[in-house]
Amino acid sequence: MPQAASVSVNSGPQSPLVEVSGLRKYFPVRGGLFGGVVNQVRAVEDVSFSIKRGETLGLVGESGCGKTTVGRLLLRLIEPSAGRVRFGGEDLATLSSSALRQMRQRMQIVFQDPYSSLNPRRTVGDAIGEPLFVHGRARGAELERRVTELLERVGLPGGYRSRYPHEFSGGQRQRVCIARALALSPELVVCDEAVSALDISIQAQILNLLRDLQDEYGLTYLFISHNLNVVRHIADRIAVMYLGKLVEEADAERLFESPQHPYTRALMSANPVPDPDVPLRPVCLQGELPSPLDPPAGCRFHTRCPSAFQPCSHIVPEARLISGPHTTEGHRVWCHLYDDAPNSD
Amino acid sequence: MTEERLRVRDLAVRFVTRERTVRAVDGISFEVRAGEVVGLVGESGCGKSVTSLAILGLQEKPAGKVTGSIRLGDAELIGMSEPGLRKIRGNRISMIFQDPQTSLNPYLRIGEQLAEVLELHLNLRGAPARARMLEMLSQVGIPGEERLRAYPHELSGGMRQRVCIAMALLCDPELLIADEPTTMLDVTIQAQILDLLRSIRQRRNMSVLFITHDLGVVSELCDRVVVMYAGRIVEQAPTTQLLDAPLHPYTEALLGSTPRVDVPGGGSLRPIGGLPPRLPDQALTECAFAPRCPRVRPGCRDGEPALVSAGVARLRRCIVPVEEMARS
Numbered sequence: 186m187p188q189a190a191s192v193s194v195n196s197g198p199q200s201p202l203v204e205v206s207g208l209r210k211y212f213p214v215r216g217g218l219f220g221g222v223v224n225q226v227r228a229v230e231d232v233s234f235s236i237k238r239g240e241t242l243g244l245v246g247e248s249g250c251g252k253t254t255v256g257r258l259l260l261r262l263i264e265p266s267a268g269r270v271r272f273g274g275e276d277l278a279t280l281s282s283s284a285l286r287q288m289r290q291r292m293q294i295v296f297q298d299p300y301s302s303l304n305p306r307r308t309v310g311d312a313i314g315e316p317l318f319v320h321g322r323a324r325g326a327e328l329e330r331r332v333t334e335l336l337e338r339v340g341l342p343g344g345y346r347s348r349y350p351h352e353f354s355g356g357q358r359q360r361v362c363i364a365r366a367l368a369l370s371p372e373l374v375v376c377d378e379a380v381s382a383l384d385i386s387i388q389a390q391i392l393n394l395l396r397d398l399q400d401e402y403g404l405t406y407l408f409i410s411h412n413l414n415v416v417r418h419i420a421d422r423i424a425v426m427y428l429g430k431l432v433e434e435a436d437a438e439r440l441f442e443s444p445q446h447p448y449t450r451a452l453m454s455a456n457p458v459p460d461p462d463v464p465l466r467p468v469c470l471q472g473e474l475p476s477p478l479d480p481p482a483g484c485r486f487h488t489r490c491p492s493a494f495q496p497c498s499h500i501v502p503e504a505r506l507i508s509g510p511h512t513t514e515g516h517r518v519w520c521h522l523y524d525d526a527p528n529s530d
Numbered sequence: 531m532t533e534e535r536l537r538v539r540d541l542a543v544r545f546v547t548r549e550r551t552v553r554a555v556d557g558i559s560f561e562v563r564a565g566e567v568v569g570l571v572g573e574s575g576c577g578k579s580v581t582s583l584a585i586l587g588l589q590e591k592p593a594g595k596v597t598g599s600i601r602l603g604d605a606e607l608i609g610m611s612e613p614g615l616r617k618i619r620g621n622r623i624s625m626i627f628q629d630p631q632t633s634l635n636p637y638l639r640i641g642e643q644l645a646e647v648l649e650l651h652l653n654l655r656g657a658p659a660r661a662r663m664l665e666m667l668s669q670v671g672i673p674g675e676e677r678l679r680a681y682p683h684e685l686s687g688g689m690r691q692r693v694c695i696a697m698a699l700l701c702d703p704e705l706l707i708a709d710e711p712t713t714m715l716d717v718t719i720q721a722q723i724l725d726l727l728r729s730i731r732q733r734r735n736m737s738v739l740f741i742t743h744d745l746g747v748v749s750e751l752c753d754r755v756v757v758m759y760a761g762r763i764v765e766q767a768p769t770t771q772l773l774d775a776p777l778h779p780y781t782e783a784l785l786g787s788t789p790r791v792d793v794p795g796g797g798s799l800r801p802i803g804g805l806p807p808r809l810p811d812q813a814l815t816e817c818a819f820a821p822r823c824p825r826v827r828p829g830c831r832d833g834e835p836a837l838v839s840a841g842v843a844r845l846r847r848c849i850v851p852v853e854e855m856a857r858s
Binding site: 247354386388389452453461462465473 | 574687688689719722724725746747749750769770774783786791792799800802806
């Protein structure tokens with residue numbers, strides 16, 4: 186029972202940079218005697234959201250919930266099984282390959298592991314300069330000047346451009362990856378667990394750097410992370426995913442003040458807080474994530490949900506709008522507990 | 531208080547390489563009492579995992595040189611013969627690791643791996659062994675005989691970590707060393723595992739040395755905390771006091787750079803500037819944290835401060851006056 190795609194929630198005066206509607210991705214599982222498709226991993230199912238210019242959308246969920254797949258679909262690094270991604274008003278799926286290449290200059294990605302996302306045999310200057318060179322933005326002395334500038338912007342001495350990745354620490358490498366992502370002055374940067382592999386003290390440095398860069402260049406971020414603490418620190422709005430579907434989306438402040446979906450509540454109560462005055466919360470989520478090969482019918486969370494009731498096991502919940510204080514944007518929740526609330530579509 | 535189970539004195543671990551001798555752990559002392567959970571906290575490369583491997587006598591040889599004293603009850607572990615250590619490892623001290631995937635043998639069923647432990651350490655076979663395995667699995671929340679026939683790949687990450695915990699507890703150890711056991715798990719699974727460790731510790735009066743970089747986890751589980759930096763202890767205190775009023779600028783900075791969900795707006799992050807230290811190859815001539823310390827002052831460069839008492843059950847290695855730390 187797929188819902189009608191909708192982005193009406195964000196149709197304010199400011200047009201969104203990214204609009205995603207009805208996005209779906211199934212990965213085929215091959216097997217059997219002739220290697221035919223025997224099953225499908227339903228990684229992403231009917232996901233819709235939008236990101237305004239200059240905004241940071243945090244995409245939160247546990248491993249296997251499909252958040253990374255959403256990030257890759259957004260950049261069209263993989264093709265969606267259904268649904269649409271519009272970037273600056275243009276439908277990515279309809280672009281020719283040369284138009285897509287032009288479009289890709291406007292969107293970049295920073296990955297989790299700064300060790301495997303830099304070529305060990307090339308200097309960091311080469312890594313940062315390559316996008317400028319490939320897209321014909323700069324050559325020769327101009328290229329060198331731009332690379333130096335980018336390095337300094339992310340807090341590394343410009344002279345480091347002739348060094349190799351192994352000479353850098355993890356945090357410094359992540360700075361290099363950010364400099365490379367910024368080289369073409371993109372509008373959107375997808376950060377896929379960009380600080381998860383870093384030590385706490387370095388993580389804070391990189392988070393502050395990302396914030397400063399956003400202020401300076403008006404960047405739009407899709408910030409994908411499993412870490413609620415980190416997302417709260419950087420995101421304006423947060424979308425929570427569970428097993429391939431969105432379960433809740435709201436202003437960051439609002440989501441943390443009054444989480445509505447039972448899964449969001451469970452995630453928050455499981456999150457350890459370095460404060461002895463915060464009492465221990467009872468463990469409210471038992472069991473494990475069901476397989477995305479065969480996700481539960483109805484609400485995908487009903488098998489582990491402490492508040493599940495009669496309709497949850499067979500009716501897919503639709504997006505409902507919750508109103509309350511601090512709701513400058515729509516607070517959407519996909520849960521039968523709120524079936525009386527107005528439909529957001 | 532109660533008896534000391536583990537007593538570490540002046541433990542030093544050096545790695546001799548062709549270029550230099552790295553002091554990974556440089557003269558640390560602490561103890562873990564009966565039924566106590568002590569958190570060993572620090573960032574990558576601070577020496578926390580090296581310390582745990584040294585306690586088990588698992589240091590890579592001949593590169594790793596271990597000196598000092600590690601006493602478990604009446605037994606001195608440093609310099610103990612390999613057969614002697616083998617009687618202690620798995621029996622009196624058990625360990626669980628970060629990655630449950632690599633600590634289980636992928637070719638053996640869960641039941642076979644548990645049975646091996648019982649046969650080697652307790653000489654237990656057949657029906658009694660089977661009963662013990664089932665009891666232990668149900669204690670860690672994995673009921674059902676069919677799990678004994680499962681291979682590790684058939685279990686999820688959280689389940690595998692539960693199996694590792696069950697295996698570690700089979701011989702009723704006095705001390706459990708847990709090296710970042712929840713770091714690779716999702717938060718909801720992490721909450722389940724922490725809850726499990728809390729209840730086991732209560733039931734069995736087991737001591738736990740819990741190694742982690744996450745102060746949130748420390749807050750939920752540990753009684754006392756030992757903070758390490760550059761191979762040395764910089765602060766040691768009961769958890770509540772450490773988190774409420776850290777007395778070393780490094781602990782303070784770690785807390786300041788931990789993003790919080792319970793503070794509106796996530797609080798402002800105060801990152802620690804600079805880079806993690808390169809491990810020293812000789813005695814320090816200044817405080818190890820001085821190059822990154824926001825409270826650094828001239829005296830910090832005049833030799834390394836000693837680890838001194840700062841109130842009941844508190845130690846710190848810093849010359850900044852306590853009153854000044856408390857004022858911030």
